[in-house]
Amino acid sequence: MTSTYDVVVVGAGVVGLAHAYHAHQRGLTVAVVDHADRVAGASVQNFGHACITAQSGAALQYAIDGHPHWLELARKADFWAAESGTHCVARHEDEFAVLEQFAELRGEEQVQLLDRTELLNRLPIADTDVVGGMYLPLDLQVDPRTAAPAIARWLEGSGVDFYWRTAATSFTPGVVRTSRGELHAGTTFVTVNHDIDRLFPEYAERDGLTRCRLHMLRATMPLRAPLPSPLFTGWSLVRYSGFENLPAVADVAARLQADYPGYVELDLHQMYTPQPDGSILMGDTHVREITTSPFQSEDGFEVLLTEAKSLFGVDRIDVAERWQGTYCSAPGSEFLLEQPVDRVHIVTVTTGIGMTTSMGLAEASIIDAGLGDTHPLTATR
Ligand SMILES: Cc1cc2nc3c(=O)[nH]c(=O)nc-3n(C[C@H](O)[C@H](O)[C@H](O)COP(=O)(O)OP(=O)(O)OC[C@H]3O[C@@H](n4cnc5c(N)ncnc54)[C@H](O)[C@@H]3O)c2cc1C
Known part of the structure; x- marks a missing residue:
């Protein structure tokens, strides 16, 4: 094959597809290459x-900028997206203190503080230990099984060339x-x-x-009502950069470390996202390695199931x-980001945070590469 395009994107995940989308919207010829x-x-x-609101700095800006693009793409490419916001449950006074400080910092448009009764009226969770919560109305969700594949299909139908089962191996100016x-x-x-470590190991190692x-x-x-939105817990408060500098976070981190050393060892993040078919995605734990072990312990799954039963007050999952x-x-x-x-x-x-940031990040990177001005959607906001 020898073809010429204004833009070639290597990698058909959400980051690559977002680049293809923004380039295509600007009338550029685009190809996407993926080895899968x-x-x-x-x-x-x-x-x-x-999870737009829980970001800070550049990630927060990309997330905010990406919001209208997710909704626009859901309409165009016909996949499920919901302006559901995010709830967070506080099950300890120190967690509620973080929520109060976050609400104070961001204001009511971004963070709505909920007392115990309000939270329990909204969420199908057990009332044990619940102190209160917050609602982050600006956050979005999509069905991860269908969103990126639908974007790829829609781009393919709109004139973007896809080269599947094709691995990029090296790059010189103007040639992939x-x-x-x-x-x-x-x-x-x-x-x-x-996989950037296989193409440009020097940056990965650096x-x-x-x-x-x-x-x-x-x-x-068997919940008493559907979960209306993604749900964060206290474990989320020690994970996202938006909470990082709040004074009460140190208390939450110290308590979790003291009370749940085994969970800290698993690097647990207890969160839930409801799906359109009524199922719930639950996670997660974290192990960092250069090459991933194919072997996954049962411990992580057991912790996820034990904690979900306790939070939702169910005895069957x-x-x-x-x-x-x-x-x-x-x-x-x-x-x-390198050239x-x-x-x-x-x-x-x-x-x-690639689902949260990809749309805004890609728009910024297209503009930074000199391929156009502000996207029409962003310009009209
Ligand atoms: C369990 C889990 C939960 C997560 N939850 C969230 C969440 O709730 N919110 C959020 O914002 N983010 C979340 N993320 C992160 C988010 O999924 C990622 O940041 C994002 O999907 C990265 O997108 P990508 O396009 O860079 O990567 P990918 O989707 O991995 O795509 C990379 C593509 O590159 C291709 N490729 C690799 N090498 C080559 C080559 N040499 N030639 C051709 N093709 C190649 C691969 O085949 C692949 O298709 C989560 C991630 C995981 C794993």
Whole structure:
């Protein structure tokens, strides 16, 4: 194959597809190359949660900018997306203190504090230990199984060329070498997630990139009412950058460390996202390695099930699926953005926020590469 495009995107996950979308919207000719035969990476393995409000800095800006694009793409590519917001339950006074400080910092448009009664009226959880909660109305969710594959199908039907089962192997200015020949590209975006260490090992080693693997479950439970939105717990408060500098977070972290050393060892993040078919995605735990072990302990699943039973007050959970998700992780950073070769851009999200940030990140990277001005959607807001 030898073809010429304004933009070649390597990697058909949500980050690559977002680049293809923004380039295509600007009237550019676009090709997407992926060594798999379909979208099957981190972009379908996740919670489908655009946890916009819990971000900070550049990630928060990308997340806010990406919000209208997710909704626009859901309409165009016909996949389920919901402006459901996020609830967070506080089951200890120190967790509620974090929520109060977050509400004070961000204001009512972003964070609505809920007392115990209000939270219990909204969520089908057991009343044990509940102190209160918060609602983050700006957050979105999509069904991760269908969203990115639907975007790929829609782009393919709209004139973007997809080269599946085709591996990119090396890059020179204007040329992408692949396992099926060369593609000529005005600009190339390399959006291969953690596999960036196989194409540009020097950047991966410099930034300490690893593969982070997670225990995940899809299950149904006999709840008294449907879960109306993604649900965070106290474990979320020690995970997202938006909470990081709040004074009460240190108390939560110290208590969790003292009371649940085994869970801290698993790097537990107890969260839930309801799906359109009534099932709930549950997770997760975290193990960071350069090459992932294929062997996944049962401990992580047991903890997820025990904690879900206790939180929702149920004695039965029917597990439909278990899987090991993998995302890219680097200590102390959220993005790896480099231009190793003239007009070749690496765009990697280096923590578990690619669903939240990809749409805004891709728009910024298209603009930074000199491929157009502000997207029409963003300009009218
Ligand atoms: C369990 C789990 C839960 C998560 N939950 C959330 C969440 O709730 N919210 C959120 O915002 N984020 C979440 N994330 C993170 C999010 O899923 C990722 O950040 C995001 O999907 C990364 O997208 P990507 O396109 O970079 O990677 P991927 O989807 O992994 O796509 C990379 C693609 O590159 C291809 N590729 C690799 N090398 C080559 C090559 N040489 N040539 C051609 N193709 C190549 C691969 O085949 C793959 O299709 C979660 C991740 C996991 C695993």
